[in-house]
Amino acid sequence: MDLKIFDRMESEVRGYIRSFPVIFNQARGSVLIDENRNEYIDFFSGAGTLNYGHNNPVFKEKLVEYVESDGVVHGLDMATSAKKQFLETVERVLLKPRNWQYTLQFTGPTGTNAVEAALKIARQVKGRQNIISFTHGFHGVSGGSLAVTANAKFRNAAGVALANTSFMPYDGYFGPDVDSIACIERMLEDPSSGLDKPAAVIVETVQGEGGVNVATLRWIKELEKLCRRHDMLLIVDDIQVGCGRTGSFFSFESAGIRPDIITLSKSLSGYGLPMSLVLMKPELDIWKPGAHSGTFRGNNLAFVTATAALDTYWTSDAFSTEIQRKERMVRDWLENVVHSYPNAGLAVRGRGLIQGLVTNGDPSLAGRIASKAFEQGLVIETSGAQDEVLKLLPALTIEDELLTRGLEVIERSVGEALAESGQQGARVLKFGGKAR
Numbered sequence: 296m297d298l299k300i301f302d303r304m305e306s307e308v309r310g311y312i313r314s315f316p317v318i319f320n321q322a323r324g325s326v327l328i329d330e331n332r333n334e335y336i337d338f339f340s341g342a343g344t345l346n347y348g349h350n351n352p353v354f355k356e357k358l359v360e361y362v363e364s365d366g367v368v369h370g371l372d373m374a375t376s377a378k379k380q381f382l383e384t385v386e387r388v389l390l391k392p393r394n395w396q397y398t399l400q401f402t403g404p405t406g407t408n409a410v411e412a413a414l415k416i417a418r419q420v421k422g423r424q425n426i427i428s429f430t431h432g433f434h435g436v437s438g439g440s441l442a443v444t445a446n447a448k449f450r451n452a453a454g455v456a457l458a459n460t461s462f463m464p465y466d467g468y469f470g471p472d473v474d475s476i477a478c479i480e481r482m483l484e485d486p487s488s489g490l491d492k493p494a495a496v497i498v499e500t501v502q503g504e505g506g507v508n509v510a511t512l513r514w515i516k517e518l519e520k521l522c523r524r525h526d527m528l529l530i531v532d533d534i535q536v537g538c539g540r541t542g543s544f545f546s547f548e549s550a551g552i553r554p555d556i557i558t559l560s561k562s563l564s565g566y567g568l569p570m571s572l573v574l575m576k577p578e579l580d581i582w583k584p585g586a587h588s589g590t591f592r593g594n595n596l597a598f599v600t601a602t603a604a605l606d607t608y609w610t611s612d613a614f615s616t617e618i619q620r621k622e623r624m625v626r627d628w629l630e631n632v633v634h635s636y637p638n639a640g641l642a643v644r645g646r647g648l649i650q651g652l653v654t655n656g657d658p659s660l661a662g663r664i665a666s667k668a669f670e671q672g673l674v675i676e677t678s679g680a681q682d683e684v685l686k687l688l689p690a691l692t693i694e695d696e697l698l699t700r701g702l703e704v705i706e707r708s709v710g711e712a713l714a715e716s717g718q719q720g721a722r723v724l725k726f727g728g729k730a731r
């Protein structure tokens with residue numbers, strides 16, 4: 296496939312095209328199709344943007360209907376019928392059944408816009424500048440969001456000081472024996488710790504970009520209590536692992552917490568259409584009219600598909616049950632792979648349908664597995680500080696048959712990558728010491 300025009304015209308900043316150097320042309324459900332009609336199983340889902348698959352037929356029908364009827368496409372933040380339906384649906388499907396009250400702020404369309412708004416709200420409400428963020432956290436690459444993002448690759452590109460943030464150890468950062476909440480509390484209590492009193496804590500319950508680091512439910516609960524004790528707002532950035540990724544619509548539901556502010560984006564529209572949302576407790580809504588704006592806060596096509604997504608998948612528990620069943624399939628498969636190569640330094644971690652195969656022994660292994668998998672028709676990415684985690688993000692709606700085929704590709708790719716690096720695991724020996 297001829298990728299020359301991309302090399303010639305597009306900035307060096309391009310990223311994923313390098314991992315998947317083909318020209319994609321069509322996509323349906325969990326299958327991507329390139330210009331040569333090769334098919335790929337998608338275990339990446341637009342970094343968690345396509346939880347309901349590509350071109351979900353139910354949403355597509357609503358979208359086409361809306362476009363055909365000359366529904367308003369761009370509406371700034373004016374009232375439109377599509378937005379009204381979305382608000383009604385959020386209230387009926389998400390808030391009322393949980394007995395929650397949140398005020399909605401529509402921000403610019405991409406995730407970082409929601410994070411910027413959330414940080415502004417917290418700082419305004421508390422009248423403080425500092426924010427606690429976590430090691431390996433990722434919250435976007437615009438100024439404010441970048442300041443709370445840990446990854447040096449992104450931070451170094453800023454060109455200015457990234458201030459007003461204190462990074463604290465995420466759950467398990469110093470190993471299982473160190474209680475990082477106690478460390479943070481010690482610093483908050485000590486007036487000479489050097490920690491400026493924070494307005495808020497921003498956290499991902501599972502760090503997607505940071506390497507599929509999973510906070511325990513206990514830690515999440517303790518973090519909420521810490522916030523209450525020290526008068527800090529709790530912001531849960533549910534942009535990647537919300538919208539069902541961990542099994543429930545919000546990722547923190549099983550921890551039983553009530554964040555003050557929640558950010559949503561990626562899979563919110565359900566169709567890959569840009570849309571972001573901030574949910575805040577009503578008393579935090581101290582905005583002056585128009586004090587935060589954005590031309591694209593009213594992507595009505597996204598409202599239509601987001602409404603369809605909530606109505607189709609989230610009015611009962613059936614979809615959650617389905618996600619949990621698939622989680623077990625993926626988990627069992629990966630654990631089996633890990634046990635097949637006991638000396639390879641492999642491990643599994645994740646929650647719901649975000650699962651990581653960690654290649655502790657040799658960080659470069661994850662990348663080699665991913666590229667071997669791509670050669671065999673599987674789109675999958677790595678994450679983590681050294682890209683040492685193979686990150687599985689299949690669509691929540693993926694058919695069992697495609698899920699199994701994808702897992703088979705991973706298993707084969709692990710075997711091949713290990714054989715290449717001279718690691719003769721048990722599985723390889725079973726086949727006469729030859730790489731399959």
Ligand SMILES: *Cc1c(COP(=O)(O)O)cnc(C)c1O
Pocket residue numbers: 405406407408410433434435436499503504532533534535536560561
């Ligand atoms: C992707 C992501 C963002 C940023 O979203 P963009 O749409 O890329 O701006 C923020 N937070 C988390 C947790 C993310 O995964």
